Amino acid sequence: MADEPIKITVDGKVIEAKQGEMVIAAAERGGTYIPRFCWHPRMRPVGMCRMCLVEIKGPRGFALMPACFVPVADGQEVVTDSPKVKKAQDGVLEFLLINHPLDCPVCDRGGECPLQDQTFAFGPGESRFVEEKRHWAKPIPINPLIALDRERCIQCSRCTRFADEVAGDAMIDFIGRADSTEVNIFAGRPFTSNFSGNVVQICPVGALTATPYRFKARPWDLEVVESTCTACAVGCRMALQSSANRLIRHLGVDSDPVNHGWLCDKGRFSYEQTDNASRLRNPLVRKNGQLVEASWNEAMVAAAEGLHRAGNSVAVLGGARLANEDAYAWAKLAKGVLRTDNVDCQMGDGLPGELVLGLPRATIDEACAASAVVLLAPDLKEDLPVFYLRLREAAVDGKLKLIEMTPHGTGLGKHAELRLRYRPGEAAAVARALAAERVPEEGAGGVTAADIGAAAEVLGAAESVVVVVGRASLSESGESIADAAGVLAAAMPDARFLSALRRGNVHGALDMGMAPGILPGRVSLDDGRDWFTAAWGQVPAARGLDAGGILAAAADGKVQALVLVGADPVSDFPDRALAVKALETADFTVVVDLFGEGPSISDADVVLPAAGYGERPGTTTNMEGRVTRLGQKVTAPGTSRPDWMIAADLAHRLGADLGFQTIDDIAGEIERLAPAHAGLTPQLLARAGYRDGIVVPLGDTKPTEGERATEAIEVTANKAHTGNVVLENDPDADAPLEPGGPSGRERDGGAVGRSPGGAPDMTRPPLIRHRPPAPARQAPPVDAYSLRLVAVRTLYDAGALVSHSPSLAALAEGPCLRANPADLGRMGVKTGDRVRVSSSRKSLVLDVAADPRVLRGSAVLAFNAPGAGAADLIDATLPVTDLRVETVK
Amino acid sequence: MITDARAIVSARIGKSRSWTLRSYLDNGGYDGLRKALSMEPAEIAEEVLTANLLGRGGAGFEAGKKWGMLRQADPKYLVINGDESEPCTFKDHMLMEEDPHQIIEGVLICAYAIGATQAFIYVRGEFALGLERMSAALNEAYSFGAVGRNIFGSGFSIDLVIHPGAGAYICGEETALIESLEGKRGYPRDKPPWFPAVMGLYKAPTIVNNVETMSNLPWIVLNGGQAFADLGIGRSAGTRLFSLSGHVNRPANYEVEMAKTTFHDLIYDPKLGGGIRNDRQLKAFVPGGVSAPWFGPDQVEMALDQDPVGKAGSMLGSGSVVVMDDTTCMVRAAWRITRFFHRESCGQCTPCREGGGWLDKIMRRIEEGQGREADLELLLDVCDNIAPGLGWPPQKTTICVLGPSIPSSIVSGIKMFRDEFLVHIKDGRCPFGG
Amino acid sequence: MARLTAENLQRARQLIALYPQSRSALLPILHLAQEQDGWLTPDAVAHVAEVLDLEPAEVYGTASFYDMFFTHPVGHHLVSVCTNLACMINGGEELLEHAQHRLGVAPGGTTADSQFTLEEVECIAFCGAAPCLTVNWRFFGNVSNDDFDRLVEDLAAGRLADDVPPHGTLNRVRRQVGLMAGAAVSPGDDDDAKPPQATAK
């Protein structure tokens, strides 16, 4: 049985092994490293390279067997150090080297190359191979990011297996046979995968190299720190590598609950934005119409005056780009000092904070282990790529049943049990039909009764259900999704939810109260009023506006001062026209950002340069509510400062004191005050056992045991640090989180905590509980002459991260309207035509393409493509956006 | 001696249009299937066990035993190996062209005996005529009611598919054949756990048997397993087809009684090989496909008997005997065989993929007069890194046996004809003018 | 050139119907594509990938494993001379030599008039008639140099058209029934070729 302990003997030493694992893995945990090339801890074994040959005792005595392909069995005897094994392994190594160019001095992998290491460790001396080596043209690009050197390739098939088995993008494969086997693409079809960079990391030689990294540095002068990727909300663990104070490489780190070592290409190459030429080095202040460099003092005075003038008619947008500590500082400044609740870390492209924080949360592992998952969400392959990999694996292995409930097909569609394609805007109707006693004959929202019935059956039979909830289309109002989610929650009390909000630390910012009606630690403004008044002195009187409300108010002059903290409403808010008008109208705007250009800066009065990713410590929170530590590896350009310092300084200029000198002070205050974060001390997070982070509220997270699955490139785990806390080889590294430990940590708070403001003890406010929202407005029927817009995100868009990372920016495609051939035929339009597309907001001239996968009556357009996008067409005040399409002569 | 045992699998060969249903029925065709369908599946398996029918594909494993190891789970598949690619083996080729119905009948009997869900006959791609004859025969068999739904009204139904290969020796290896049948590159699977009987086609339990093996079944069912076991001696029961080629007067396929007939009979008997051409001297011969280590004149009296041949360090393998007379350059012969394995390696295992190419290059240098004294020891050591110990049956550092088969000709050559190798090296040229 | 024709696309679907899993039909369908164009054109590879819901790289990678599939154009007559052991010691290499001179191309080469492509092959299991060769996979044994010259003339003159169909044509006999035992699938009847004569002489 699964938990029966298995004992095997390796070189006479008895070691414990896990059911189903391979000898190579058990031996390694037991301290015996068996050399390997094709074996990868996160892929199915193939036993091809034969490097891991050891002697294993079978019915007919000891025989050479691949340790990567033989499962452990109780009482198994393994010998890894006999002369026979040594000869076999040396032989394999010699075979691998005879045709290998041995150009290590000019190879990117030199110094961190398993083949090179093996050669030093086991290999023979001079070569007995006097023949001509194999030759290939080299290097050849297999996509814009990756170059392939077939002479260095050792045919381990790691890359081809990753492409097929893990990513599902089998665009590279073996070609040819015997010793003329090569890895390659099919001519003219590049390896267009959102995950292509992983093959570079897992290649055990220098055959696959990253074009942006080629010849940039040598491994031995790289410094490394472990961190978490904030390119999206999955929060993959990764290693930041720097050389001469420049970030030059990201490597995936194997975090068992999250990314299994994988990264998407956006996260992997996002370091390019860090030393982008347009990074701000000093503050800017508007002087007679021009933004000019100024001293921090001058800029701060200007900012403080502007905000002071605006009184409490101030709004703060942003927070999702910040670390948790920064977000807390800004929340405290906004709500405790400026006393405004017009604060929002989402740009109208998300979901109500109460919904995200209030619904029962699921972890990624729970979603993958569920018997059914409802995807009421955007295309995860584009929005939350590595979460897509995790779910895909679970669905392909067959245990997990996916129900795709989206107006347009997503990357997981082909693995879905059912695809409920609803008319854009009518998600709630489908949800109600799903929840209904009996499914209405006519179906709902354009989905047939049969499909809804089948889905209801799957969900009814499921032991555990997880709903992934997010915005499948940004032209479909968030309220209808919130409504749908609420209906599902009511219908399936045991279902758990996983938020598919996308922006880096949006969940952390929500936790820290960067949203209307919410205070730090997942409490509502009303429930937390007394507690935080005691702590901060004051909190806003009433619930404020969300991003949409703020921009609308600003647009008609009701909000005087706008603070954009790492926010770019012009490219992120679904209704670009409104965003632009708001920024123009607001009479005072402070922008805290990394870059000196960008659509939202043009109307700024004061611009403050902030330290960005890799330039400051702190913690971040992913879609699960998992808090992990960010690593700092380089110094911020010029005089840029961490966002929390800017908030503290600004507060000071406004005559208040946020009360912290260091980031650890903030971490301490969060632990003390934020109910959901009680017990989450920097010391705890710094423990080796919690290197994969801790899901708040505390209680459920199990410490990670043992070492990380080793990989071609080893990252010295846990060198990351928040502030000053650095804990290595900590004695109780993985001590479990005993329930109700320091300062109380039941799931809904409510325990007695230390008094926030030194006042007598008082009760922690309860955590937000989801309450079903009012039913969403009905989407009007779509008329015969229009197509209903589906606005989807793509991994590579015109957003700040991509546009400031040259290698990625090159991958962003211009806008193209996709619609069903039947509809286009009706309009006499065909693929390649240019059409005029008009909404109530604007009309654009776009390329058009026929796509049978697009639902009839709708049209798909990228939300924020370079040049133009759906954001130009959407009217955020309406539940849906309909388009008129006509040919342009 | 050559016995008076009557031919079993080649009985109809030579009859006019022997490949047609008409001719087949005129010669007792499908009687075996009719009888089989009247028996219990288990009885048939029992008869085959009694018959001691050894697989004719190369490994020589008892067919009955193999069927007994089939994991009992549905679906079950039957896959017939007609990929015959072992150099100098051409018996299955003949059977498929000349007596396709006999194969189909055997397959149906086997399918019934093991309760297969569907059966596939994988025919070597280059056998265009064989494919056409097999396909025509299958069409006839369907219309005759011998295949498909409710066969001969017995209630037993099964479909049969003729599947063409596309030119890759390795696809003869049963697990590579399965991968190929799944539409993939022909990569052999590592065993364990991929024993076809446990995890075969589409991961389902699968029996893989050779075309000649199947061809014996109609006779066994009609005449009983014992009658088959009475032929031959012990484990080497029945008659078997041997592909005789090379320097003999009458190269051809000969079906002879196993264990009682010797290599000498096969090569010299006037009714069989008819002796060596131009009465030259026998220098060496391949006893069972070029994967097998060579034998010399002093082993020629050995019987065509699986186990003794195995003890003598080689095998009957695919049943092909290639005779080489004293005009043959053994270096060139060994090099040609090495080149074959080098080209045909599937390429997964490092030792086979890289070792094959390396050995090919060294052998070529020697044959072309560029050899070095040290090359012989190098050859042997490289071989040892593919097949540790250089014995037969080989130990392996690879997944399948192709790799460890590469050394067979090289090691035989160096063991038996070291001087010939040295002359090549010393004179810097091939003494046979090659 | 050249995606699968409508007729071949239909045949491809019939082939797929014969197997429990569609990818199993890949090799048969590739033979079909080669029968259509004489080689696997990039368009055909991409089309086959579409039909089987695979990536073109997978189809191409698989095809490239097998010697019979050509990813570049070849002549109308593919002449494959065996030089493996039995043929080698019976003059197979000399026959290949002669073929090179007669056709004026090295193994792998195609004559200027694209009538003939010459290749050296491994054992084609016709060793009883060594030295032997195939033309478009139809067998010819005990081939002397004169036999070879005559053969080339006959082929060029189209005298062997019945026995030696155009290169790429592997199996002229079509399956006439779909699966019956399980769900009945009828390939829909198409011309059933005559049972061909032996080409081995």
Ligand SMILES: Cc1cc2nc3c(=O)[nH]c(=O)nc-3n(C[C@H](O)[C@H](O)[C@H](O)COP(=O)(O)O)c2cc1C
């Ligand atoms: C490299 C290699 C090539 C093989 N080629 C063939 C072949 O061409 N035909 C065949 O029937 N068996 C071949 N075999 C043996 C098969 O793996 C398998 O043992 C056989 O088909 C089982 O059928 P049987 O038990 O009836 O002999 C080959 C084995 C190896 C290792």
Ligand code: SF4
């Ligand atoms: S031994 Fe050779 S042919 Fe066999 S699996 Fe390994 S590489 Fe392929």
Ligand code: FES
């Ligand atoms: S060696 Fe030429 S056909 Fe067998």
